[in-house]
Amino acid sequence: MMMTQQALWQHVNRVLVAKCISELQYEECLVPEGGADCWTLNLASGARYRFFAWQSLWGQLRLNAESLMRNGKPVDSAAQFFIDAQGELGMDDIVLANLLEECAQTLQGDLQSWWLRQSVSARQMAQMDVDVMQPYLDGHPKAVLNKGRLGWGADELARYAPEYNQPLRLRWVAVARPHCVVGLEQDSDLDGVIKSAMSAAEYQSLRSRVDCLNGEWILLPVHPWQWQHKIRIHFQAWIARGELVDLGEAGCRYLPLQSIRTLANLDFPQAPNVKLPLTILNTSCYRGIPGHYIAVGARLSAWLDERCRTDPLLYDRGTLVLREPVGITCAHPDYRQVQGAPYRYQEMLGVIWRDSVQKNLHGDERAMLMAGFLQQDNQGDAVVKHVIAESGLPPRQWLRKLFDVVVVPLYHLMCQYGVGLVAHGQNLTLITENGVPKRLAIKDLQGDLRLVDQPFAELQLLPQDVRATLTRLPPEYLIHDLQTGHFVTVLRYLSALLQEQNLLSETAFYATLALSIAEYQRAYPQLHERFRLFDLLTPNIKKVCINRVRFIEGYADRAQRPLPILGTDISNPLRSAVRQEQQEIA
Ligand SMILES: Nc1ncnc2c1ncn2[C@@H]1O[C@H](COP(=O)(O)OP(=O)(O)O)[C@@H](O)[C@H]1O
Ligand SMILES: [Mg+2]
Known part of the structure; x- marks a missing residue:
């Protein structure tokens, strides 16, 4: 066309x-x-x-x-x-x-x-590697203005926005260690992530430049735009005093993923992804890296990883945590003293290193961002249709497998451990084998992971300082990470798409979801009380309105990220689908 x-x-x-x-x-x-x-x-x-x-x-x-x-x-x-x-x-x-x-x-x-x-074509997209596919995705499905990138002009968009599909090279700086908050799983990771991002020769060259400086130094990658527009201006005092040293651009080619600020190593797809602050407004907020979670981030991801390896259900379903072994932030020396300053000033310099999903793939496995299953090509053909076709399964059976490996583990994490993860389509990655849903990879734990506010015994194993740093929510709110984060933000679109593509009715879709949940609940009678606490079959669900916030709050600076607004309750489609299917059968 x-x-x-x-x-x-x-x-x-x-x-x-x-x-x-x-x-x-x-x-x-x-x-x-x-x-x-x-x-x-x-x-x-x-x-x-x-x-x-x-x-x-x-x-x-x-x-x-x-x-x-x-x-x-x-x-x-x-x-x-x-x-x-x-x-x-x-x-x-x-x-x-x-x-x-x-x-x-x-x-x-x-x-x-x-x-x-x-x-x-949709068929080709369905076959792409997880990172390579990301430039082809449409962005946030709920946010009506989902490619704002306010602050970027035409050249910058062409160089850095994911849909331009252009790799970039990172800039490197050394920062005097006392300026850095560092969260680590183990000390060797600090060097390991740097080595993963460049050739041995480049690493040696960077190291030798840092080794001749006095004192202890931390090496940080910086997004080239952030360097140009924020770091070299706002951090001049450190540069002048020799406490922040510019080492220039170096290392592998990185591809911006859907979040823009998380990038994948194109030369070594198994090397960690890197998440960098970008002080631009995109969808709901400025995309800096808050310092709040950095010190605990690595240990939090290690704890969650441990749960996935030892909990029988999570182990059985292969749930994978994309760990964040290293996180670093540097608070700005002046803005940090201005408590009510807009949050964008407090989050300009830092990094989170995150496992690449590719590192964890075996044999015939392929990974796709969950958002990929909502994507259509320019002719309207749907990616998900081709994945289902590849599996050879009838759509309903394919979906059942999807729910068994995505919704059930997320729900189990909540019921057994009191953990909620904002499960939208950009935070979840599905691993398939020959098109069949096999297991789930979860990511984005710093800020998008919350805990129940009740003293679950299972949370005692999580170090006290980690627990104290995370947001605690009552069960009726935590359940929104699943209901709003996943059902409304991913499944709402997937079910409509499957119906439009004549693959499956919405009623069958949600009845299948209800069955998957019911079977899990039957297998875990010991969690009966928790299922009442986190009830997925309530008659109504609260409606979270992310666009209305912008109309009301506007674009003025704020000290905190804006919070969403609630609309009228939605009647729970899981309940109505189950009822309707029962009527049809009777
Ligand atoms: N399908 C999607 N669902 C949610 N957010 C999306 C989607 N596609 C793109 N995004 C963008 O991803 C960003 C959120 O991800 P972010 O937390 O920054 O990175 P990460 O998940 O890599 O840690 C937002 O800017 C949002 O607009
Ligand atoms: Mg995210």
């Missing part, structure tokens, strides 16, 4: 407006009217949007983007949509103008994504 530049521009705008109406209707900002498949959205501004759509089990409208009309003409501007809906979205003009900038940046990314995907 070739398109003119104008036709392509209209296409990406229309697709974005379709996503906006779908997500903002779900978040209850917009109330389209209609039924069957023909819908109308009348806005207070007088603009009228019409489209074809169907309503998913979550009550969300799934639009046919090509059918979208505004006042009788085909939709061609996402910016115009936001201007039209300003009243409903409750934005003042300051917020709206900022949002239009984020919208323009997102469209730029969407255009590039379309170009990149022109050269591949």
Whole structure:
């Protein structure tokens, strides 16, 4: 399918407006009217949007983007949509103008994504290595403006944004050790991660430059953009005093992954990934590295890894922790003294080294970011369809295997250990063998892992300082890491996609999920009390609205990351699916 530049521009705008109406209707900002498949959205501004759509089990409208009309003409501007809906979205003009900038940046990314995907089919994407596939992914499914990267211009996007598929080289600095907070699993890891990122000769050369300096030094990689725009300016005092030494660019080629700030080593895919602070606003917040968890991060990941190796269920299902053996942060000498300073100033310099999933693959195993299963190619063909076909399993059996290795281990971690992990599609990686779901890899433990606020005996093995550092939540909140983080943020899209691709009905999808959970619960009667604490079959689920936060909070600086807003409770699709299937069988 070739398109003119104008036709392509209209296409990406229309697709974005379709996503906006779908997500903002779900978040209850917009109330389209209609039924069957023909819908109308009348806005207070007088603009009228019409489209074809169907309503998913979550009550969300799934639009046919090509059918979208505004006042009788085909939709061609996402910016115009936001201007039209300003009243409903409750934005003042300051917020709206900022949002239009984020919208323009997102469209730029969407255009590039379309170009990149022109050269591949869903079938080809389904076969790609886990890191290589990431540039082809569409970004956060819930965030309507999911490629904001506020602070980056066209050249910087082309060099560093994942959809441009360009490797980069890291910059290296040595920082005087007293300035660093270091979290380690073992001392040798500190050198090991550096060696993994460059040739032996480059390592020797860097080392010899550091060894002739006085005192103890920590070697840190820095993202080239962060170096240019933040470090060499904001940390001038350390540079002037010789406490931060620039060692220049060196080492392997790294590919930006979906999170932009986590990069994979292209030359040695088994070497650790590196997560670096980038002081740009993307989706909900500035993407720095908070210092809060650094000291405990490595020991937390070691503890979780130990659980996965020794707990019979987690061992049996092969659940894998992508450990974070080294974490380092350096607080800025001035901003650290300003307690209420915006968080972006406190998180400029640091690194987290993380196991690569590739290191852990055996035989015919292949890994894919969970978000990959939601991806379609430019023709609308779905990646998941090809993975299911490869497995040779009927879709329902394939899904059952998926739930058994993804949802059950995550739920077990919560019930047995009181651990919740924000289980969205960018934090989970599925390992398949010949297309069959085999096991789950979990990552992003610093900040995205929380503990129950109750004194579970199982948590006693976790060192006291680690426990004290992590967020503790009551069970009814912790369960959202699964219900909101996974069911709403991943499964909501997967079930609708499978239905649209005529692979499986949504009812069958959630009935299968309920069966998988029920079978697990039957096998673990000793956890009966915990299942009541973490009840996945409650009639209603709280609705978390991530887009509305932006409309209300705007873009002004804040001391803390913004918190999401709650909408009206959702009726739990697991319950309704089970009931409906029972009726159909009866
Ligand atoms: N499918 C997705 N779900 C959630 N976040 C996503 C998705 N795709 C891309 N992202 C982006 O990933 C980032 C969050 O990941 P982050 O915590 O920074 O890195 P990591 O998981 O590597 O530690 C956000 O900027 C978010 O927009
Ligand atoms: Mg993440």
